[in-house]
Amino acid sequence: MPETPHPESAARLPETEARRLDDAATRLVDVATRSLDPAGGFGWLDDAGRLTPGRPAETWVTCRMTHTFALAHLHGDPRAADLVDHGVQALRTTLHDERHGGWLSVAGRADGGKEAYAHAFVVLAAASATGMGHPDGRALLDEALGVMVDRFWDEDEGLVVDQWDASWTRLDPYRGVNANMHTVESFLAAADVTGDRVWLDRATRVLTRVVDGFARSHDWRLPEHFDEQWSPLLDHNVDNPGHPFQPYGVTIGHLIEWSRLSLHVATALGDESPSWIPGAARDLYAAGVRRGWDVDGAPGFVYTTDFEDRPVVRERMHWVVAEAIAAAWTLHRATGDTAYADDYERWWAxxxxxxxxxADGSWRHELDVHNQPSSRVWAGRPDVYHAYQATVLPLMPEAASFIGAAQGGW
Structure with missing residues (x-):
């Protein structure tokens, strides 16, 4: 098995490990380039790395790829600028709802709903395009932030609502934590590229409600699903536990992802950071590892557990390991604790x-309980975003967002 990296400091990453990560990142971009859809945006790659015939581009995939290419451009990849432009133009045309405003979930399907999840990724892609200097980036970002505030942001709650119908006339009563998590991510990026403090303040409000509120009050078994009064729906999708975006129970990878995002918010706030964040970040990460890793007799993180820590969906998702790598690195850098360095090495191994x-450096997206390829929840390999971020994070300076770090130089 290839040697895995051991974290030291972001500023003094061993040269051999930096080269390894550079090579891995380049190979992921190689894979990502195959997703370019000539009709606009970036499409869904199958397990062989080919565009899936007849499947139109989706907004969230297009945005994640655009964000990745923006980071790659700032890392010196000569292919990336044109790919960012392809994504930005799709968000301004093919995926944009010219009639009602906002963004379609899927190209050509104007009758679909308007999701906070997808719109948060439009903000992220636009922020990253702005940060790399795309001429249309700031206009796209301003529009995306306007839609987020006008349609999704609930000022009284300090959270975003989840889904409207296509014409913005009916708001679904469901409220979700997943969309709020990616709103924190995108608002941190917006704060970094605009310098406007309001986005950091809103990201902090979301983090406080979710982490210091919902997660802490449930002993770090974070409820994901709520009604319109923000009361937990603990049985949501109990009959469809492997839902790719709204699974039943506790989503292990999100505990770990919230841990990392908590530390990014603390970095952004500096001396103003609340005292509860470091401990909460450690507790969330510890809960995810203790309750999710190797809990059913085989290595790997289970996808979900119930609220008594029993595994429910035992498939192993690539993105959970990627988030564990990124969170372990971030915790090690923040605390100096070598236990996180050991974890980083373990997750990479x-x-x-x-x-x-x-063969190509892409990551298999899903494995079964025996660590064999599976597609129960997730078919194909349509997304390099989690893997790319986990790979490049140790190469970057400490920052509140990936685009903020990339702007500061690698």
């Missing part, structure tokens, strides 16, 4: 052994 395809 698992990824190299089970997830990274030696």
């Amino acid at each position: 698992y990824a190299v052994q089970h997830l990274v395809d030696p």
Whole structure:
């Protein structure tokens, strides 16, 4: 098995490990370039790395790819600028709802709903395009932030609502934490590229409600699903537990992802950071590892558990390992604790052994309980975003967002 990196400091990453990560990042971009859809945006790649015939581009995939290419451009990839432009133009045309405003979930399907999840990724893609200097980036970002505030942001709650119908006339009563998590991510990016403090303040409000509120009050078993009064719906999708976006129970990877985002908010706030954030970040990460890793007799993180820590969906998702790598690195950098360095090495070892395809460097998206390829929840390999971020994070300076770090130089 290839040697896995051991974190030291972001500023003094060993040269051999920096080269390894650089090479891995380049290979992921190689894969991502195949997703370019000539009709606009970026499409869904199958397990062989080919565009899925007849499946139109989706906004969230297009945005994640655009964000990734913006980071790659700032890392010196000569292919990336044109790919960012392709994504930005799709968000301004093919995926934009010219009639009602906002963004379609899927190209050509104007009758679909308007999701906070997808719109948060429009903000992220636009912020990253702005940060890399795309001429249309700021206009796209301003529009996306306007839609987020006008349609999704609930000032009284300090959270975003989840889904409207296509014409913005009916708001679904469902409220979700997943969309709020990516809103924190996108608002941090917006704050970094605009310098406007309001986006950091809103990200902090969301983080406080979710982490210091919902997660802490449930002993770090974060409820994901709520009604319109923000009362938890603990049985939501109990009959469809493997839902790719709204699974039943506790989503292990989100505990870990919220841990990392908590530390990014603390970095952004500096001396103003609330005293509860470092402990909460450690507790969320510890809960995710303790309740999700190797809990059913085989290595890997289970996708979900119930609220008594029993595994429900035992498939292993690539993105959970990627988030564990990124969170372990961030915690090690923040605390100096070598236990997180050991975890970083452990998660990379698992990824190299089970997830990274030696043929092209892409990551298998889903494995079963025996760590064999699976597609129960997730078919194909349509997204390099989690893997790319986990790979490049140790190469970057400490920052509140990936685009903020990339702007500061690698």
